[in-house]
Amino acid sequence: MGERWSAAEDGRPEGQWLTAVPWAELPVVDLTGLGERFDRIVVLSAHPDDETLGLGATLAALAATGAAIEVVIATRGEASHPHSPCLSRTDLADVRSDELTAALDELGLAPAEHWGLPDGRLGEADTHLALKELIDDLLQWHRHEGLLLVAPWSHDGRADHDALGRVARAAAVDTGVSCIAYPVWLWHWGTHEDLPVADLVLSCPGADALHRRGRALDCFESQHTPFGRAPGAGPVLTGQARQRAERVADVLIDPDGALPHRRVPGTVAPGEFNAMFEHGDDPWHVETSWYEARRQALVEAILPHQMLGRVLDLGCSTGRLTAALAAQAREVVAVDHSAEALRVARDRHITNVDWRQGSLPSVLPELEGPVDLVVLSEVGYFLDGAALMATLSAVMSLLDGDGTVLAAHWRRPTREIPLDGRLVEAQLDSLWPTTARYTDDDVTITLSAPHRPAVTRGGR
Known part of the structure; x- marks a missing residue:
């Protein structure tokens, strides 16, 4: 899907997703079992903050179990405010890198690896080739480990997310690596018809992990706080975008059934x-x-x-x-x-x-x-x-x-x-x-x- 929508708009109200997602019917991930099944989890993100928006609480919960998690950011997010006169792209990239480090620390994760590819251009031919080579090298490096690759969903509706998701999925299929996906902007523009319901699973982190995600989201001030009153300096993450990111359950996409499922109800007995x-x-x-x-x-x-x-x-x-x-x-x-x-x-x-x-x-x-x-x-x-x-x-x-x-x-x-x-x-x-x-x-x-x-x- 092309980007025929704007992040500056509120998008679909969160209440509509309450009835669009079949919450009672979806399997729930066994987070302890997930950490035991895979030796390493590599999370790919197109921009600094995508991983926190899409599955931040899940990452915090997995980190608390001692799971080995590596976060890789494809771009530095320098194009989030293309028309703002307040910061140069280089300065904005530095700000976002610092924000990401602070956010990952809140989640209990080590600083990310940055590939530094151009923001907004992951789908272009030359960048696409470089992206493919980087992912191939990554999978080759971890070839002897039980690896879970986590990437943006390839139909998320944002060009960089879709490109990264497609390349990651193709590389995982070629090498036999387990690969799951997380949506971010689907919740903004999509409807129930855009959900791959048969592949959806829920992750239900506990209260501590959910609060850690909230503090991590607070770290991305450049995205939810205006730089000033100048045109183009407004926030990218509006109130509803933040609400969608702070659900008490993360929604993941597991097309191959790679994740273990919990077999007990999610209530106090x-x-x-x-x-x-x-x-x-x-x-x-x-x-x-x-x-x-x-x-x-x-x-x-x-x-x-x-x-x-x-x-x-x-x-x-x-x-x-x-x-x-x-x-x-x-x-x-x-x-x-x-x-x-x-x-x-x-x-x-x-x-x-x-x-x-x-x-x-x-x-x-x-x-x-x-x-x-x-x-x-x-x-x-x-x-x-x-x-x-x-x-x-x-x-x-x-x-x-x-x-x-x-x-x-x-x-x-x-x-x-x-x-x-x-x-x-x-x-x-x-x-x-x-x-x-x-x-x-x-x-x-x-x-x-x-x-x-x-x-x-x-x-x-």
Whole structure:
């Protein structure tokens, strides 16, 4: 595809990808197994920052396992601001090189190797030949190792990405090297019809790796901060481009099935919650904790209507909040995957609540819509990125056209669970328009309107 789009425009809203990608159906990469399967991982990037935008959290997670990772940058990115009077191309290339070194350090990676090919010209005949020779030499150098080659997707829609992806893929096929790809700008211009769905896999790094990626993206100031007010000095990475890069799951393309897949669900097991009830029926102290009482009062205060209609309470636990919702609702469907929590909840004997046991997201197709309100109170971070995205996608299909999602998140650090409240909050913010918000040091509570059209900005 030619570049018939502009990075200065916001592109496709992130919320549209929530329903375009079949999150619940895609396999999830076993990152530990990946590091064990390959002796070395070589990541090719057309420009400084592509690797961080496309799979930065995955690289951080792999680095934490001790995987041997080498990053190679084909160009120095000197053409990112071709009309800016603020920096020469040489100076901009130096800035971007320094930014990349800082970003890779945040990801736990060594400084990159730079090939220094001309930015914007990887597909031209003379540069294309030099690129092919460099990749051939690279594969020859690592010929005795179990190598995984990672390259931009060859249909990413940016000329340098496509050229590098094509050459890398062809060289890998010729030498029998495993090769996977990562999209960057597809998310900007593409639609679901442009996705190679049969080849997609998800990578679900943990909270630490996701936060490392966020700090790495912050390093690329030349790309997301304007140099000044002069024409051509605006940012390349707009707000939505950053949101697409900060999903809680990375999407990779694995046409040959080279990557090992995880065989366990990406959620905290029900048994772990059930075990917490061995010493009493209120392991979370929801009946006595000041924080729990305060959070529930804040949730009740931000409810969208006095009478709520039909409500879906996901992760209802022992039902304290469910009881308050039921007092204002025609009907509540309350779901939790802990049998012990539901045992306590049912003892409340609330007549207009349908208690359901099941795990997210697998239980959601069993539920009937439409519902007027979905409540996600301190549940999102018990899911990994794939499970969270699949849950949010299913929530959209269950919601009435005017329906609302109420989400509450503990904002303090978490331990030994997949995500944390700040990550879940940011993911929801990127997907759906927010109609109300309360935030303090402990908790964030938001109301979102998933079916309300997103407001986008034109230009820079």
